[in-house]
Amino acid sequence: MPVRPIVIHGEPVLHRRAEPVTEFDAALKELVEDMYLTQEAANGVGLAAPQIGVGLRVFTWKMANxxxxxxxxHIVNPYVKAAKPAAGEPDRNEESEGCLSVPGYSYPLKRGESATVTGFDSDGNEISFSATGWFARCMQHEYDHLNGFLYVDRLNAAWSKKAKKAIRAAGWGVPGHTWMPGEDRDPFGHDDEDADDAEVTAD
Structure with a gap:
């Protein structure tokens, strides 16, 4: 059960709707374990299967709430229903997200302050819970991945322009780019000397 490479913006699997899981079998359990290991190595608070190149409706999280x-x-075949985001401009200091598939960048985005989450675990048992605050944000972020959206796709016009410029400058937006958690330098600075002050990634 290895740590897997994380694919970067432009890889087709990130930009299309993931397929429902139909077999709750050993292969699914192995996928979930690989996702946990990859998420931990990447210092992420969440990880969706498409981010490791697997187009299935599964995501994991590691986040106090x-x-x-x-x-x-983890959750399989989830449905996330979020509250409507508050009106107004997102706060750069309080509402910025990061994404392991847009590594090293963060931009502010309005999200609903609460969400209801339903789905299954890898054994096929039903899961249902409510999420609030940053945990609700994480759930919405990961669910977006399963529907072919990255958080940068939801930014307002000004921040979208900045994100697109950064993505072009990095050479992303086309297939073939990955980074390897635990081997490549952490793009969000968690393995730097001042790691305690590093920005927490939302995904």
């Missing part, structure tokens, strides 16, 4: 939900978990 105030909702009584285990800090480490």
């Amino acid at each position: 105030n909702d009584g939900v285990p800090e480490i978990g």
